[in-house]
Amino acid sequence: MEKEIISGKQATNIMIGFIIGSSAVFGFDASAKNDVWISLIISIFISIPIVIMYSRILKLYPQKNLYEIVYEIFGKVGGAILSIIFIFYSFQLGTLVVRNFTEFIRTVSLDATPQLILSIFIVLFCLWILKSGLEVLGRLSIVFVILITIIVALTFIFLMKDMKFDNIKPILGNSMQPILTSAFSAFTFPFGETVLFMVVLSSVRKIDSPLKVYSTSVFIAGLLLVLALLRNIFILGFPTLDLLYFPSYSSVSKLNIGDFITRIEIVIATNFLFGGIIKISVCLYSTAKGVAKLFNINNYKDVLTPISLFMITFSGIIYNNIMQMFEFIKIYSYYAPIFQLILPVLIWVFAEIKAHKVKKLAKVQAKLEQ
Amino acid sequence: MIKKFISVLMVIITVFLFTGCWNAVGIDKMEFVAAVAIDKGIDGCKYTLSAELINLDKEAEEPSKIVEASADSIFDATRELITITSRKLYYGHCKAVIISEEVAKEGIEPVLDILMRFFTSRIALDLFISKDVKAKDILAEDSFRKSPNGFEIDTMIENIENSLSNSEKMELFCVVNEIETAGKSATIPVATIRKIDDKNYFTIAGIAIFSHDKLVGYLNDDESKYFNMIAGKVKSTPLTVNLDEEEDFIVSAQILDNKSSINYEVINDKIVIKININSKVNIGEIGSNNHESLEKLQYSKISEKLEIKSESKINNLMKKIQNQYNCDVFGFGKKIYQKDPELWKVVADKWDKEIFRNLKVEVICDYEICHTGLIEKDV
Numbered sequence: 001m002e003k004e005i006i007s008g009k010q011a012t013n014i015m016i017g018f019i020i021g022s023s024a025v026f027g028f029d030a031s032a033k034n035d036v037w038i039s040l041i042i043s044i045f046i047s048i049p050i051v052i053m054y055s056r057i058l059k060l061y062p063q064k065n066l067y068e069i070v071y072e073i074f075g076k077v078g079g080a081i082l083s084i085i086f087i088f089y090s091f092q093l094g095t096l097v098v099r100n101f102t103e104f105i106r107t108v109s110l111d112a113t114p115q116l117i118l119s120i121f122i123v124l125f126c127l128w129i130l131k132s133g134l135e136v137l138g139r140l141s142i143v144f145v146i147l148i149t150i151i152v153a154l155t156f157i158f159l160m161k162d163m164k165f166d167n168i169k170p171i172l173g174n175s176m177q178p179i180l181t182s183a184f185s186a187f188t189f190p191f192g193e194t195v196l197f198m199v200v201l202s203s204v205r206k207i208d209s210p211l212k213v214y215s216t217s218v219f220i221a222g223l224l225l226v227l228a229l230l231r232n233i234f235i236l237g238f239p240t241l242d243l244l245y246f247p248s249y250s251s252v253s254k255l256n257i258g259d260f261i262t263r264i265e266i267v268i269a270t271n272f273l274f275g276g277i278i279k280i281s282v283c284l285y286s287t288a289k290g291v292a293k294l295f296n297i298n299n300y301k302d303v304l305t306p307i308s309l310f311m312i313t314f315s316g317i318i319y320n321n322i323m324q325m326f327e328f329i330k331i332y333s334y335y336a337p338i339f340q341l342i343l344p345v346l347i348w349v350f351a352e353i354k355a356h357k358v359k360k361l362a363k364v365q366a367k368l369e370q
Numbered sequence: 371m372i373k374k375f376i377s378v379l380m381v382i383i384t385v386f387l388f389t390g391c392w393n394a395v396g397i398d399k400m401e402f403v404a405a406v407a408i409d410k411g412i413d414g415c416k417y418t419l420s421a422e423l424i425n426l427d428k429e430a431e432e433p434s435k436i437v438e439a440s441a442d443s444i445f446d447a448t449r450e451l452i453t454i455t456s457r458k459l460y461y462g463h464c465k466a467v468i469i470s471e472e473v474a475k476e477g478i479e480p481v482l483d484i485l486m487r488f489f490t491s492r493i494a495l496d497l498f499i500s501k502d503v504k505a506k507d508i509l510a511e512d513s514f515r516k517s518p519n520g521f522e523i524d525t526m527i528e529n530i531e532n533s534l535s536n537s538e539k540m541e542l543f544c545v546v547n548e549i550e551t552a553g554k555s556a557t558i559p560v561a562t563i564r565k566i567d568d569k570n571y572f573t574i575a576g577i578a579i580f581s582h583d584k585l586v587g588y589l590n591d592d593e594s595k596y597f598n599m600i601a602g603k604v605k606s607t608p609l610t611v612n613l614d615e616e617e618d619f620i621v622s623a624q625i626l627d628n629k630s631s632i633n634y635e636v637i638n639d640k641i642v643i644k645i646n647i648n649s650k651v652n653i654g655e656i657g658s659n660n661h662e663s664l665e666k667l668q669y670s671k672i673s674e675k676l677e678i679k680s681e682s683k684i685n686n687l688m689k690k691i692q693n694q695y696n697c698d699v700f701g702f703g704k705k706i707y708q709k710d711p712e713l714w715k716v717v718a719d720k721w722d723k724e725i726f727r728n729l730k731v732e733v734i735c736d737y738e739i740c741h742t743g744l745i746e747k748d749v
Binding site: 236243250253 | 486492493494543544546547550551707708709710711
């Protein structure tokens with residue numbers, strides 16, 4: 001099949017939407033209390049070396065995606081095992097996001113609609129996007145990210161008069177340990193999840209380096225998340241921020257411009273909708289790519305439909321209730337590093353060794369030819 | 371052709387089958403709640419919930435109707451109300467929640483829980499405590515204008531904040547924050563009833579003081595004014611002093627711009643709180659029958675008198691709160707925590723028990739007269 005090509009700008013926008021996606025609505029592990037924004041900034045800096053590593057792997061194997069790389073490095077059996085692991089990860093991540101989505105809608109607005117109905121329509125929309133190709137997702141995400149940015153910026157500005165800047169004090173009043181714990185959990189959700197972009201970025205034009213795409217999007221998305229988080233801290237304060245499931249939604253509900261523009265919390269829901277659609281699409285895409293590679297299917301679009309149907313089903317049975325969902329978000333930060341940190345490091349080390357060998361071999365050959 | 375036909379058919383099917391909520395409630399099938407009052411229950415029930423329903427009929431005599439129901443939980447009571455109204459109640463426009471003092475004395479945490487949890491209510495609801503009367507009465511009495519009391523009380527508290535400052539609007543989530551925060555006791559404005567010419571009107575007067583989530587006492591109008599002054603929250607309020615006790619020389623000043631800074635120092639292992647209040651004032655009224663006193667009119671003297679009066683009032687207020695209620699409504703503890711978390715860790719355990727009660731507080735007021743209105747001397 002024909003290879004899909006997206007530009008670096010489109011890839012950056014997809015990644016920004018992916019990172020902001022659910023985090024802008026869910027908030028972060030607030031064990032660091034009013035220092036949670038510091039944790040978020042730390043987590044951005046933690047993710048920098050990690051994304052450098054991801055892009056280094058991609059650079060060693062240009063125009064190849066994660067699955068092709070692992071097949072090349074670890075051979076048929078090892079490649080298949082690693083592929084299955086990453087397929088599992090991207091599949092379950094997509095499932096979680098779908099469930100987050102439907103739980104959010106259920107909690108804040110449609111309390112009697114079965115979640116299955118919601119998840120069917122969301123996933124089918126993502127399926128439609130991907131069936132039309134990755135380029136469509138790229139173009140769509142440019143529009144979405146602009147809207148997300150405008151929403152975050154405007155809500156921050158218009159809520160300024162209600163903000164209590166005292167809420168942030170004392171800065172670094174608690175011990176360092178909860179800050180670092182929160183920072184790590186903020187790294188695993190959402191920054192570390194960009195490991196899936198090792199599948200997407202193989203479709204980026206040759207002239208755009210993966211490192212640039214990775215670093216700009218982590219910075220911009222990080223900035224937007226910090227802004228959203230500070231807004232919530234300034235408006236709500238503690239412990240309300242910790243009590244609420246969806247702090248962004250509640251803090252924006254305070255917005256009131258001249259008694260005329262009020263109760264526009266629905267814009268936060270649209271924010272989540274845009275980000276969530278991008279995130280689910282990326283997960284769906286990377287799962288389908290992996291499955292196609294695993295079973296030697298020429299066109300990944302053939303497996304998109306069954307995978308999306310699986311996603312809908314699993315999103316319904318994965319948790320019993322919303323408490324379990326939020327409990328799992330806490331556990332997630334201990335389990336996700338396997339996919340985000342340990343395995344990529346393994347792949348990177350082997351990739352470097354292999355590249356070194358190839359180089360040596362080439363040198364020897366060059367010498368022999370002389 | 372057949373493909374086209376099928377796709378058009380699918381669109382039509384989708385339009386008819388998948389749109390709209392199946393639990394949709396039309397606007398004519400709902401009752402809109404303007405305010406909610408929570409009283410102690412009757413007949414062995416825990417709570418009595420009264421809801422003020424907006425009368426959508428413009429011709430109607432009354433702007434609103436009151437319904438009430440008793441149950442062991444507030445949530446139960448909200449459903450119990452349907453047996454009276456026959457329609458579903460919609461709480462999305464509810465502006466105020468009035469809690470009776472009996473309920474507040476037993477603790478308001480259960481009430482706050484349902485208000486935060488209930489998804490159609492908002493985190494920015496106004497809370498009130500009804501003093502001396504049942505919470506239901508606040509909703510049931512006449513309001514000055516022909517509009518639901520729930521909306522009126524919301525307007526009233528906003529205007530009181532802006533031009534009288536003897537009470538302070540408290541939103542639901544702020545109360546939750548204050549109850550849960552160590553070093554700051556919660557305060558909620560007080561609603562009560564005032565009698566004018568055989569007619570009862572609801573009014574807002576003063577502030578209720580909480581120790582954790584239990585009501586312990588009240589500040590009256592005057593005290594609340596100075597309470598707000600300490601917090602630097604006075605936007606505008608009249609302040610009257612008598613310049614000359616013998617000749618009755620009354621000057622009314624209007625505080626315009628009130629700023630306060632609360633600092634602390636540790637002297638001999640004891641914390642001393644220092645409050646600096648800077649305010650700009652306008653002269654609002656000069657009332658004197660004696661023309662001799664005109665000569666005595668010196669603006670520096672006015673500000674000096676104002677300072678002396680406020681300082682003594684604030685000191686009295688401080689003593690009252692320290693000795694009578696012993697709750698840190700000023701948030702001194704929170705201030706210390708924000709500036710020096712290490713120090714707070716040391717004093718936190720003993721703060722409510724002994725430290726706050728014996729705290730030494732120094733108050734310095736500073737008034738600056740900026741305007742005298744349209745005329746300079748008195749008439």
